[in-house]
Amino acid sequence: MTVTIKDIAKAANVSKATxxxxxxxxxxxxxxxxxRILGIIxxxxxxxxxxxxxxAGKRIGMLGLVIPDITDMFYxxxxxxxxxxxxxFNYTLNLCTTHADxxxxxxxxxxxxxxxxxxxxxxxxxxxxxxxxxxxxKGIPFVFIGSPIEDESIYTVIVDNEKAGYRATEYLxxxxxxxxxxxxxxxxxxxxxxxxxxxxxALINYRLPLQQELIKSGDFQRLGGYQAARELLCSAxxxxxxxxxxxxxxxxxxxxxxxxxxxxxxxxxxxxxxxxEAASLIEPALTTISQPTMEMGEKAVELVMALIDxxxxxxxxxxxxxxxxxRGTA
Amino acid sequence: MTVTIKDIAKAANVSKATxxxxxxxxxxxxxxxxxRILGIIxxxxxxxxxxxxxxAGKRIGMLGLVIPDITDMFYxxxxxxxxxxxxxFNYTLNLCTTHADxxxxxxxxxxxxxxxxxxxxxxxxxxxxxxxxxxxxKGIPFVFIGSPIEDESIYTVIVDNEKAGYRATEYLxxxxxxxxxxxxxxxxxxxxxxxxxxxxxALINYRLPLQQELIKSGDFQRLGGYQAARELLCSAxxxxxxxxxxxxxxxxxxxxxxxxxxxxxxxxxxxxxxxxEAASLIEPALTTISQPTMEMGEKAVELVMALIDxxxxxxxxxxxxxxxxxRGTA
DNA sequence: GTGAAAGCGCTAACAA
DNA sequence: TTGTTAGCGCTTTCAC
Numbered sequence: 001m002t003v004t005i006k007d008i009a010k011a012a013n014v015s016k017a018t019x020x021x022x023x024x025x026x027x028x029x030x031x032x033x034x035x036r037i038l039g040i041i042x043x044x045x046x047x048x049x050x051x052x053x054x055x056a057g058k059r060i061g062m063l064g065l066v067i068p069d070i071t072d073m074f075y076x077x078x079x080x081x082x083x084x085x086x087x088x089f090n091y092t093l094n095l096c097t098t099h100a101d102x103x104x105x106x107x108x109x110x111x112x113x114x115x116x117x118x119x120x121x122x123x124x125x126x127x128x129x130x131x132x133x134x135x136x137x138k139g140i141p142f143v144f145i146g147s148p149i150e151d152e153s154i155y156t157v158i159v160d161n162e163k164a165g166y167r168a169t170e171y172l173x174x175x176x177x178x179x180x181x182x183x184x185x186x187x188x189x190x191x192x193x194x195x196x197x198x199x200x201x202a203l204i205n206y207r208l209p210l211q212q213e214l215i216k217s218g219d220f221q222r223l224g225g226y227q228a229a230r231e232l233l234c235s236a237x238x239x240x241x242x243x244x245x246x247x248x249x250x251x252x253x254x255x256x257x258x259x260x261x262x263x264x265x266x267x268x269x270x271x272x273x274x275x276x277e278a279a280s281l282i283e284p285a286l287t288t289i290s291q292p293t294m295e296m297g298e299k300a301v302e303l304v305m306a307l308i309d310x311x312x313x314x315x316x317x318x319x320x321x322x323x324x325x326x327r328g329t330a
Numbered sequence: 331m332t333v334t335i336k337d338i339a340k341a342a343n344v345s346k347a348t349x350x351x352x353x354x355x356x357x358x359x360x361x362x363x364x365x366r367i368l369g370i371i372x373x374x375x376x377x378x379x380x381x382x383x384x385x386a387g388k389r390i391g392m393l394g395l396v397i398p399d400i401t402d403m404f405y406x407x408x409x410x411x412x413x414x415x416x417x418x419f420n421y422t423l424n425l426c427t428t429h430a431d432x433x434x435x436x437x438x439x440x441x442x443x444x445x446x447x448x449x450x451x452x453x454x455x456x457x458x459x460x461x462x463x464x465x466x467x468k469g470i471p472f473v474f475i476g477s478p479i480e481d482e483s484i485y486t487v488i489v490d491n492e493k494a495g496y497r498a499t500e501y502l503x504x505x506x507x508x509x510x511x512x513x514x515x516x517x518x519x520x521x522x523x524x525x526x527x528x529x530x531x532a533l534i535n536y537r538l539p540l541q542q543e544l545i546k547s548g549d550f551q552r553l554g555g556y557q558a559a560r561e562l563l564c565s566a567x568x569x570x571x572x573x574x575x576x577x578x579x580x581x582x583x584x585x586x587x588x589x590x591x592x593x594x595x596x597x598x599x600x601x602x603x604x605x606x607e608a609a610s611l612i613e614p615a616l617t618t619i620s621q622p623t624m625e626m627g628e629k630a631v632e633l634v635m636a637l638i639d640x641x642x643x644x645x646x647x648x649x650x651x652x653x654x655x656x657r658g659t660a
Numbered sequence: 661g662t663g664a665a666a667g668c669g670c671t672a673a674c675a676a
Numbered sequence: 677t678t679g680t681t682a683g684c685g686c687t688t689t690c691a692c
Binding site for chain 1: 332377378379380381382384385390392395399400401403406407409410413422423424425426427440441443444445446469552581585588607608611612613
Binding site for chain 3: 006
């Protein structure tokens with residue numbers, strides 16, 4: 001069948017231990033023996049069984065990755081970052097999607113508590129306390145990405161939504177806009193709130209009035225953005241710029257604007273958030289805030305790997321910077 | 331530390347074997363003992379170590395998934411199908427992206443030959459013979475999704491691109507179009523060729539002339555589609571319909587049409603292929619061919635699972651049907 | 661119906 | 677420098 005360490009040992013006339021030393025680059029083996037064994041390994045096409053190694057040693061070389069939905073481009077690009085970084089550590093990924101199903105989330109905790117992975121990277125929106133407690137009890141290292149954890153003891157990689165919201169708004173202000181509308185996503189979503197906070201701060205900082213009539217809700221959906229924009233553009237207080245809490249809504253706003261005969265960006269500037277694929281496909285292409293998804297993945301991996309190594313990094317929250325992608329709408 | 335089967339055995343005053351029987355729903359344990367052990371397992375919060383189980387038994391409960399790029403929506407949705415289906419078998423996924431790097435592909439084969447997974451699902455474009463031979467030698471069950479395997483002995487889940495191309499073209503013909511253009515993707519890509527073949531067949535079947543001037547190349551890129559469409563629309567033989575080998579090119583064509591003042595679909599019908607997210611976001615929304623990504627994932631999982639179970643399904647190639655999504659452009 | 665013991669392939673003390 | 681040996685946590689004959 002498959003060739004094992006025993007076969008190599010036999011073929012090389014050494015013990016399994018010696019082969020193991022060679023495999024793991026441990027000292028205590030003469031250069032000659034090492035070379036010889038290495039040769040035999042190549043020749044016999046031997047690959048150590050990671051499962052056995054995992055049982056005997058500690059590491060299994062696998063990171064668990066918990067995400068709500070893989071078809072969400074935002075998550076997909078983070079995964080790409082995670083994957084790349086994990087590979088650098090010679091790790092691979094065990095993927096688990098929860099589809100925002102808390103039952104599933106619970107299952108995942110159990111699943112991963114069976115020695116399958118060395119560490120966990122988790123992206124998820126709703127995090128009940130029990131989930132966290134269970135996770136902590138397992139003793140398996142984990143890091144959250146982009147989630148609003150109250151618990152200060154938890155390692156998190158997160159984007160500074162507030163700052164990004166501030167910058168987007170500031171950008172519009174500096175372009176000369178005075179009547180800047182904001183379209184909310186889900187009102188209670190933490191990221192939406194932070195973005196809104198940034199918007200408010202910018203207005204205040206630049207001594208612009210915060211007007212309720214310029215603040216609408218769009219629910220993070222395209223249609224919501226469309227409707228909110230329609231209301232805005234038909235109102236007495238016609239804004240000259242709209243900052244939507246995400247790209248989908250910005251896209252909706254764009255449709256509304258063109259239907260109502262507003263030229264973008266001449267009559268109306270629009271700025272979104274996320275930089276989804278469609279943002280650059282649309283005409284005119286959407287100016288938006290782009291999140292450093294690759295970097296988020298990388299940082300998260302670095303963190304778990306440190307935790308796996310038994311380190312206890314000082315900083316619990318890692319804030320990453322967004323960037324403003326200037327395109328055609330603002 | 332963590333509780334093992336030994337602890338359970340001790341607590342229940344039985345042997346490890348008995349606990350194992352209970353865990354695996356094997357006969358030979360009295361109802362009473364079974365109940366008692368089950369109780370203790372719950373109570374002590376015990377989860378069997380899959381790694382150890384993998385070593386001892388055969389299954390590790392993991393499927394390897396090899397894909398070029400997770401941020402490609404097409405693959406992402408297939409993954410979703412795979413994930414769901416795998417979960418039904420109590421399996422999880424070990425994700426590996428190759429980024430179309432054949433070096434990486436080779437590594438992946440090695441990686442998975444180390445007992446990490448029970449089976450493999452592979453999506454990739456370029457498949458050199460060596461890769462396949464190596465894979466076969468490993469003896470690990472594998473299934474390809476949507477790849478052009480010459481090797482008849484290999485299990486593949488694939489979409490009937492030719493038929494889909496035929497249907498798209500037929501749809502345009504039945505809508506009264508006579509001058510139907512085709513925009514090639516990568517000329518040598520198997521899926522592109524199949525789609526083109528379908529286009530040709532439909533024209534021939536409906537006794538329409540196959541005109542070289544109506545056949546352009548777009549390289550599967552948005553810009554390529556744009557340029558190809560411009561050429562077409564500025565040519566003497568102005569087509570009334572365009573069938574693009576993928577959505578990106580169709581989107582480019584759409585831009586070209588609107589720039590040149592063609593009303594879609596009144597002056598020009600456009601049909602794409604893939605049904606990417608942007609297809610439904612654009613205005614007018616793109617009529618296109620949608621691939622049964624979820625189903626592809628499911629079928630592939632069913633196949634590997636059968637192979638893992640030692641079955642040898644008769645049919646090597648599983649053809650899945652596409653569907654025409656009628657929207658605003660044709 | 662239940663238990664003892666071997667072994668899966670590897671690592672890591674400890675000996676030699 | 678190399679070998680011996682005892683596990684890692686589980687499954688699975690084979691006995692009882």
